[in-house]
Amino acid sequence: MQRAGTISTMAVWFFVFGNINMTYCVGMCVDEGLVFLSDTRTNAGVDHVSAARKMAVFEQPGERVLVLLAAGNLALTQAVTQLLAEPADHDAPTLYSCATMAEAARIVGDAVREVHRRDALSLAEFSVDFNCSFILGGQIHGQGPRLFMVYAAGNFIESTRVSPYFQIGESKYGKPIIDRVITPASPLDEAAKCALISMDSTLRSNLSVGLPLDLLVYEKDALRVTRFATLDNNSAYYQMINRTWGERLRQLFGEIPNPTWTDLADVPLRRREAGNTVPRLVIGDLPASSDAPAQTLAQDVEGAGNAPQQ
Numbered sequence: 006m007q008r009a010g011t012i013s014t015m016a017v018w019f020f021v022f023g024n025i026n027m028t029y030c031v032g033m034c035v036d037e038g039l040v041f042l043s044d045t046r047t048n049a050g051v052d053h054v055s056a057a058r059k060m061a062v063f064e065q066p067g068e069r070v071l072v073l074l075a076a077g078n079l080a081l082t083q084a085v086t087q088l089l090a091e092p093a094d095h096d097a098p099t100l101y102s103c104a105t106m107a108e109a110a111r112i113v114g115d116a117v118r119e120v121h122r123r124d125a126l127s128l129a130e131f132s133v134d135f136n137c138s139f140i141l142g143g144q145i146h147g148q149g150p151r152l153f154m155v156y157a158a159g160n161f162i163e164s165t166r167v168s169p170y171f172q173i174g175e176s177k178y179g180k181p182i183i184d185r186v187i188t189p190a191s192p193l194d195e196a197a198k199c200a201l202i203s204m205d206s207t208l209r210s211n212l213s214v215g216l217p218l219d220l221l222v223y224e225k226d227a228l229r230v231t232r233f234a235t236l237d238n239n240s241a242y243y244q245m246i247n248r249t250w251g252e253r254l255r256q257l258f259g260e261i262p263n264p265t266w267t268d269l270a271d272v273p274l275r276r277r278e279a280g281n282t283v284p285r286l287v288i289g290d291l292p293a294s295s296d297a298p299a300q301t302l303a304q305d306v307e308g309a310g311n312a313p314q315q
Contacts, residue, residue: 027213077137179203
């Protein structure tokens with residue numbers, strides 16, 4: 006009985022935590038086309054590291070290319086992707102037959118809601134949140150490339166020229182470089198390079214994101230996949246990105262002058278209330294003029310644990 010209980014606990018632990026799709030995905034929409042990048046790590050436990058693809062491509066060469074990136078609970082994202090590939094209603098529009106990219110985003114949202122209807126209550130019994138999100142981008146013949154983000158509720162938004170990219174998963178580490186570099190006018194290869202640097206920054210700071218990477222670069226009006234690569238530790242280009250970006254950051258950091266310090270006239274010092282044996286700070290600014298010299302004020306505040314060293 007003890008062993009059975011242990012196995013049951015481990016099984017629940019893996020269901021709740023092991024299936025969380027730890028990931029970072031980014032999609033960019035620039036004038037020359039689209040860039041999609043995703044990692045493959047799904048678990049980063051102490052003795053259990055696993056991987057799965059988070060990119061799915063729906064292609065009819067010459068007619069359409071749609072790319073779906075997924076983040077969240079791996080069981081949920083795979084269920085949504087499977088439903089999109091093999092819809093239950095064969096008469097309903099699919100990613101292979103929809104007329105517009107906006108309709109494609111609605112189809113993905115409907116699939117998310119269908120999986121929610123089927124699985125959400127069962128997940129709640131195990132205290133598992135319905136956690137999934139998607140980036141959908143592509144082009145249908147006769148239309149321009151478009152990029153969408155689909156939320157766990159099935160609703161979605163589209164990228165704009167003000168913000169021509171989306172991130173899902175562990176997005177905070179890779180966001181600064183994209184914000185500083187990417188515009189709609191960015192060349193397609195530069196956008197791909199920026200996405201890889203963004204991913205490298207995330208890999209550096211977060212163990213839950215890991216190699217190998219899937220990179221798909223779609224050229225506007227190609228209507229077929231022409232540039233796809235899987236990058237791992239043996240990829241010379243990725244190793245160059247990793248090495249060069251770190252070296253140049255350290256070089257640039259060293260070239261920026263250190264701070265220059267001036268006097269302490271504007272230090273926001275606080276007086277301690279007279280007669281109070283327990284040090285505390287008085288709320289409010291000091292008077293514009295004070296009879297006490299700056300050094301005396303600093304000594305007063307030092308007792309409250311808040312003064313600069315003189």
